[in-house]
Amino acid sequence: MAIISGVLGVIRGINRAVTVDIAEKDARVFFAMNTGHADRIAISEASLLGIANDHRRGWGLAEITLTELRASLYTLEQIHCVSRTPEIPDQWRIVESFRVREKAGV
Numbered sequence: 001m002a003i004i005s006g007v008l009g010v011i012r013g014i015n016r017a018v019t020v021d022i023a024e025k026d027a028r029v030f031f032a033m034n035t036g037h038a039d040r041i042a043i044s045e046a047s048l049l050g051i052a053n054d055h056r057r058g059w060g061l062a063e064i065t066l067t068e069l070r071a072s073l074y075t076l077e078q079i080h081c082v083s084r085t086p087e088i089p090d091q092w093r094i095v096e097s098f099r100v101r102e103k104a105g106v
Helices: 002-017 024-037 045-058 066-078
Strands: 082-085 088-094
Touching: 024 045, 024 066, 024 088, 045 066, 045 088, 066 082
Parallel strands: none
Antiparallel strands: 082 088
C-alpha cells in the first residue's frame, strides 16, 4: 500500500510540474484554434482571427487584433502546443493534445 501511495504521489508531482498557466486571451485563442482546426491540418491566421473574434463576441468580450492574436500564438508556441506550418508561415497547427482545466473562481 505504501508503494502505491508513493507512486501516486510521484504522478501528482509530475502532473503539477508539467501544468502551465496561461493568460485568458491565450487560452481563448487556443480554444478557437481547437474549434477551427477540427477539420484541417493547419489554420491560417486570418481564419483563426475570425473564429477567435466570433467566440469573443459570443462571450461578451472585446475583439482582438491580428497583433494580439500573433502574440498569443507565439506564447502558445513557446510552450509547444502550437507551431507554424513550415511551408506556409501564416498557417498554424496544434502539435499536442491537451486536457484543459479551468481554475476555480475564474
